[in-house]
Amino acid sequence: MTTSTTETAADRGARPAGDNRRKILEATMKRFQYQGDALIEVLHKAQELYGFLSPELLSDVAQRLRLPPSRVYGVATFYHFFSLAPQGEHTCTVCLGTACYVRGAALLLRELEELSGVKAGHTSADGRFSLLTARCLGACGLAPAAVLDGEVIGHADRSDLAVRIQSLLGRER
Amino acid sequence: MAAKTLTIDGHLVSARPGETLLAAIREAGITVPTLCHLDGLSDVGACRLCLVEIEGQRRLQPACMTMVSEGMVVHTNTPRLQSYRRQIIELLFAERNHVCAVCVASGHCELQRLAGMVGMDHVRYEYLSPNCPVDISHPRFGIDHNRCVLCTRCVRACDEIEGVHTWDVAGRGVNAHVITDLNQPWGASTTCTSCGKCQLACPTGAIFPRGVTVGERPHASERIALIVEARKQRW
Amino acid sequence: MDLHELEAIAERELAQRPRLRILHCSATGCQASGALELKRRLESLLAEMGRQTEIDVGAVGCLGLCGRGPIVRIEPSGETFEHVKPDDAAEIIAALDGHACHVARCDQNHPFFTRQLLIVRRHCGLINPDRIEDYIAVGGYRSLYHVIHEMTPTEVIQAITRSGLRGRGGAGYPTGLKWATVAKSPGERKFVICNADEGDPGAFMDRSILESDPHLVLEGMAIAAYAVGAEQGFIYVRGEYPLAIERLQKAIAQARRHGLLGTQIFESGFNFRVDIRVGAGAFVCGEETALIASIEGRRGQPRPRPPYPAESGLWGMPTLINNVETFANVTAIIENGPEWYSRIGTEKSKGTKIFALTGKIRNTGLIEVPMGITLREIVEEMGGGTPDGTPVKAVQTGGPSGGCIPASLFDTPVDYESLAAVGSIMGSGGMVVMDEHTNMVDVARFYMEFCKDESCGKCIPCRVGTVQLFNMLTKLRNRQAHPSDLSRIEELCELMRETSLCGLGQSAPNPVLSTLHYFRHEYEELIGAEGDHGS
Ligand SMILES: Cc1cc2nc3c(=O)[nH]c(=O)nc-3n(C[C@H](O)[C@H](O)[C@H](O)COP(=O)(O)O)c2cc1C
Ligand code: SF4
Ligand code: SF4
Ligand code: SF4
Ligand code: FES
């Protein structure tokens, strides 16, 4: 299970030379008959394919859907899911919903910030790690919850999570 | 269809069906503060300054987006409304950096005029003092985000009248801001026709003509309505 | 597809089902606790034993006790186990054979289970959400057939009205009345939207329904579409719910293949198509006009109502918007009749409500309870109090739009009016328990931070008011507030409540106002410190 459709830099690196992402995106737009109403669906797809929404991508989508560029940008920046900058190779999303908050999620986040040297919502300078937050993953029964590279972790324990992040980052260095 | 009769602040007023309450209120010679409304543009009901009390309705309603109906009893200026309007203006002044003394629009600014109208003489809220950019990349106009109140009149003027939709709003909440194209410098915009309608529509000194000094800028928002009217007549 | 075919599918399904079954929860909670690994172990073990045809390992939906996952139920005995680890696979199989088993059993005589009344969740834990045959085997799609062939749209609306069903999305608007308005509103096309945005952080009722019984919601939507005269439906699902989206996609495809969605449903003139729209992370998109803007591909900003979506909604057409749980109640009403439904609950709040019981509580999970049950019964009996025995201080209902109800008011019955009377709301079903260690100013500040981040920014009172309130609460918490700040907070709360454009801004002050009302001393204590040497 993944909570974000963002691909990592590692995925991008592993991509074979024949890049058919543009074709897939085009097919999505075609399926919606290039209607402006489908903008959000198209942006979802674009982000899933490319990992983030670059200005070129946004401008391309605007042109194909015949929408003003400012409208596309306005929509892309309204929704938290859309990212205009690349995400780190590894991501950890800490839930800050109520159930998790009451069970100490804020503290957990602060510790992870210290450990990784990355502030919540940011990516490390070397592009290897993003620390993100979410407002409820729907796993409140397991509060506090976190998602590490797509895997939901219930009853997230500070030291356990710290070890896992360090080994993720360390092993591949 | 028959005219509608309503009571506004105790006066019997007759209004055309399909007319907004704001129009009826103004025809009755009563002034209600407005900011996001501009004659000639569609309405969004965002600034909440024109809220009025309508008897029998639990919630306050924006006059600019409420249609008149038969027998409506409306109060436009109760103490409660006065206090809310004052607070809303206070919140606006605290949001960005409105330093009237050095603003190109001083004397012609709708925000300034509204402050006087609702009797707001000091701001009790903490100034958020954000660090907002000024974009003077366009040869004829500039935008100073410090003065923007996010009324979106520029967005609507550019979209509905000029028809090119150079402006939109990006971000959300207190981080919302107006942008041109893909958040590029205005001067680099490929859609802008340099028509200046956004500048006409802007109620504050946020969008300003370049090369005009303090106090020279004529307040010209009414011209948007004139343009719309002129077009209708031509067709 | 006709009724006979439907019955045939059901019979075939029941006939080929092995007597011995191991059903494991496959919803998000248990997946995060390792349910998939457990399933693999069970399957490989059975294969080794050569018993894979004799014993069926099946995925089912959420059983409710999500805090103790993975949960496993075995049939025919009905025994349920909790915290089942992959290594327990052999023991579970032993239990199936009637041998001793040391895996912890859920105590099904515990009030957590016995106090529940399952209407919406009646199939949860019994059927595999990925298989339409399972749904048909428990009677699925019979209500839709009945409605299309034996009831007029008006009769359907009358049934819903008589049942007393009210919207489960928070506000409790009478569902029948809403359907009637959409049915009456003129429009060349009409739409039905299922609101599955479930924005309240700390709540997961809708997610669980969609992950456990997606066809129940689809059937409810189809019945609604028949009643109001719509041919197109949308389900707007939170992007944070990938599993729910996947299951819905599958369910829609299966229903179409069986002729239960699409054109000429049950060989009638009724057509109904359903599409999914995935949210992109904006709480405000749960608000109906913002949700519509989002489906139209725009920024999710609300617009003033009237006109209500029932008159002018998606693309300006009459649009019915109901919550997931609201739709999930529909088939039960059609099956058992409105009179049966209206006998459940209180005078003005009928039926059941699902709550996500979380926070400082021993038994976390999902409960479906009849309206009118008291908070005390839920928190103390069902929830079993706090894990470490610390006294419960308050329970929060309604999320960022709701309020905190102190323990002294726990005899309040759970219904729309009673919860509103104590300064909270029914909300969509989040119920967060707080103990004596929870600081209420912190709680208020937490919710205000949420509202500040989620404000769409369109109207001034909410856009700037949430920031100002958040800053004032922060100052307060840091003991830097001035005594006059308290009245300023109250004044700003009133402004936002009365003048904000949409429900987000209008109800954002609720957590502050309710904690100020019941726990004012906690606010005053923080001021006292500064007031002493500050002035
Ligand atoms: C800020 C805000 C968020 C909302 N979020 C949701 C939500 O997540 N799910 C929901 O069903 N209704 C939500 N609502 C209520 C909807 O606007 C709408 O009233 C509801 O979907 C109607 O369905 P019902 O009548 O079945 O309750 C929200 C309202 C507001 C103001
Ligand atoms: S100058 Fe005209 S075209 Fe350019 S942004 Fe302003 S209104 Fe739009
Ligand atoms: S730039 Fe001017 S017209 Fe545009 S939103 Fe800001 S204040 Fe309004
Ligand atoms: S109340 Fe808040 S969320 Fe609602 S329209 Fe106003 S700014 Fe947007
Ligand atoms: S509050 Fe964290 S998963 Fe719901």
Ligand code: FES
């Ligand atoms: S003028 Fe009516 S809300 Fe702004």
Ligand code: FES
């Ligand atoms: S997720 Fe498994 S019991 Fe709820």
